[in-house]
Amino acid sequence: MKRWLLPVTLLLLAGGCRQPAGTPEDAAGVEDAAESPLPSREEAVAEAARLAVEAARASGVERSRLLLAAARLRERTWRLERRESDALEALELLEQVADSPEPLGCGARLDRALLEGELRRSPPATYRAVYVARRRTEDAACRRRVDALLATLAAFRPLPTVLAELDRQAGDDSGIASTTLGSAGPVVVPTLPINNPTGPTRITGIERYGSEDGARIVVNLTQPALFEVGILGRQGDRGPRLYVDVAKASYKGPLELPVGGLVERVRLGKQTGGTRLVLDLRREAWRKVFYLPEPFRLVIDVAKEAPALPVAAPTGPRGVRRVVLDPGHGGHDPGAVGPAGLREKDVTLDIAHRAAPLIARELGVVTLLTRDSDVFVPLDERAARANAFQADLFLSIHCNANEDGTGRGVMTFVLDESRDPHALSIAARENASSPAAAAELASVLSRVVDQGVRARSNHFAELLQRSTMASLSPRYPDATDHGVKRAGFYVLAGARMPAALFESSFISHPTEESRLDTADYRQKLADAIVNAVRAYRDGR
Ligand SMILES: [Zn+2]
Numbered sequence: 001m002k003r004w005l006l007p008v009t010l011l012l013l014a015g016g017c018r019q020p021a022g023t024p025e026d027a028a029g030v031e032d033a034a035e036s037p038l039p040s041r042e043e044a045v046a047e048a049a050r051l052a053v054e055a056a057r058a059s060g061v062e063r064s065r066l067l068l069a070a071a072r073l074r075e076r077t078w079r080l081e082r083r084e085s086d087a088l089e090a091l092e093l094l095e096q097v098a099d100s101p102e103p104l105g106c107g108a109r110l111d112r113a114l115l116e117g118e119l120r121r122s123p124p125a126t127y128r129a130v131y132v133a134r135r136r137t138e139d140a141a142c143r144r145r146v147d148a149l150l151a152t153l154a155a156f157r158p159l160p161t162v163l164a165e166l167d168r169q170a171g172d173d174s175g176i177a178s179t180t181l182g183s184a185g186p187v188v189v190p191t192l193p194i195n196n197p198t199g200p201t202r203i204t205g206i207e208r209y210g211s212e213d214g215a216r217i218v219v220n221l222t223q224p225a226l227f228e229v230g231i232l233g234r235q236g237d238r239g240p241r242l243y244v245d246v247a248k249a250s251y252k253g254p255l256e257l258p259v260g261g262l263v264e265r266v267r268l269g270k271q272t273g274g275t276r277l278v279l280d281l282r283r284e285a286w287r288k289v290f291y292l293p294e295p296f297r298l299v300i301d302v303a304k305e306a307p308a309l310p311v312a313a314p315t316g317p318r319g320v321r322r323v324v325l326d327p328g329h330g331g332h333d334p335g336a337v338g339p340a341g342l343r344e345k346d347v348t349l350d351i352a353h354r355a356a357p358l359i360a361r362e363l364g365v366v367t368l369l370t371r372d373s374d375v376f377v378p379l380d381e382r383a384a385r386a387n388a389f390q391a392d393l394f395l396s397i398h399c400n401a402n403e404d405g406t407g408r409g410v411m412t413f414v415l416d417e418s419r420d421p422h423a424l425s426i427a428a429r430e431n432a433s434s435p436a437a438a439a440e441l442a443s444v445l446s447r448v449v450d451q452g453v454r455a456r457s458n459h460f461a462e463l464l465q466r467s468t469m470a471s472l473s474p475r476y477p478d479a480t481d482h483g484v485k486r487a488g489f490y491v492l493a494g495a496r497m498p499a500a501l502f503e504s505s506f507i508s509h510p511t512e513e514s515r516l517d518t519a520d521y522r523q524k525l526a527d528a529i530v531n532a533v534r535a536y537r538d539g540r
Pocket of ligand 1: 328329335336344397398399430
């Protein structure tokens with residue numbers, strides 16, 4: 001891809017713009033801390049996490065200042081090392097400050113707009129993001145700052161028609177000109193029945209993860225909405241286009257969002273009382289569209305090829321070339337915390353770090369981690385990464401927990417319908433959702449999961465339970481086998497390959513927590529994962 005010459009310019013602009021935000025009454029001492037030299041990425045990430053935790057305990061302006069300081073640390077780390085996760089984390093932190101009183105809110109919105117454009121390596125996108133940010137304030141001082149910034153970005157101002165479109169969208173929903181998209185093609189995914197939504201529905205954001213082989217687009221909504229999926233005929237030399245109509249949903253934001261790779265871009269427009277998203281594809285592609293509850297969102301998965309249909313019988317050697325291990329939680333999400341303070345996110349990362357090189361070395365299987373350090377990765381992105389990597393197996397690693405700390409033992413989950421309240425409450429905790437949402441998710445997804453993939457997920461989960469017991473029992477004879485369970489986990493949603501979620505032990509149980517704190521126990525869990533992958537590959 002052609003690289004813009006402009007990131008340097010934008011970097012300077014971003015730095016210049018931050019000056020007004022750094023006025024003494026703005027962020028005081030915290031700001032100074034954020035501007036001091038960065039010793040190492042690890043330390044910066046840890047400091048940002050500490051600030052975010054502190055912010056969670058604070059309120060009002062103090063909370064905003066702490067979040068802003070955390071965001072700027074992550075932003076600076078992104079500039080130094082260009083790890084996308086740092087920029088995404090910074091964007092999320094800034095959004096939490098965006099509605100703070102001025103001038104903090106203004107500074108956060110501008111930083112966010114600049115970072116967004118920078119992340120997309122697109123100065124015109126920066127212009128549009130800043131332009132839209134101007135709409136979010138009535139404050140005169142803030143508007144002056146935005147205008148000064150827009151003046152420095154004047155070279156990237158889009159055509160007046162594009163700005164007029166942004167204005168119309170922001171000012172008056174009904175005024176959006178209808179898009180030039182063609183009429184509806186055949187519906188390829190039936191509309192899913194959802195309870196009648198009440199009140200206005202808004203699209204609050206659109207996340208995109210793209211690669212050459214596939215992409216995932218997540219459409220966030222304020223509440224459940226009906227949707228319909230179809231294909232539009234080719235137009236001139238344009239590639240095929242996939243559309244998703246979201247009924248009765250309004251949208252304010254950029255009308256065109258670049259993705260890159262298989263999906264060139266996403267376009268949005270008004271369509272018979274709702275909003276139409278059009279994905280411009282570079283070639284014919286396999287797709288699957290489904291929704292996830294709490295918060296309600298549509299997930300559009302597109303891939304170069306349909307998942308290979310596995311043979312019906314889950315026996316015989318299987319082609320396992322790539323494995324994705326997903327260490328649960330990370331960054332500002334510690335996961336469950338044990339009575340002595342052991343954090344799930346640290347245990348899961350260490351187990352993955354122990355297992356991955358063994359899978360690579362002993363089995364010759366390429367292994368990827370969804371996170372390699374203490375960073376936050378959204379749940380939706382984890383399966384998307386496994387899909388993009390064309391993994392043959394996906395394992396999410398976790399530690400279990402329950403309220404009274406009495407629960408203990410090992411269990412492995414697969415994504416499937418469930419009425420088991422215990423299983424649903426575990427899924428709810430991992431999803432940060434309600435048990436009802438976990439049940440709904442499981443029921444929705446069980447309708448779209450390929451039968452062959454489901455059978456293989458089950459089989460792998462059973463192998464993992466067996467190998468874990470074999471690994472733990474000699475030294476820890478009281479290790480309890482809870483077997484394979486079913487529930488709805490966001491992190492497994494949309495994975496195109498056999499996938500399971502490993503609840504390695506209960507971190508909330510004092511004995512199991514102290515075991516999880518030892519290298520020996522973690523190594524035995526890692527060995528169990530390696531042996532399960534081996535057994536799966538060998539067709540046992
Ligand atoms: Zn977890």
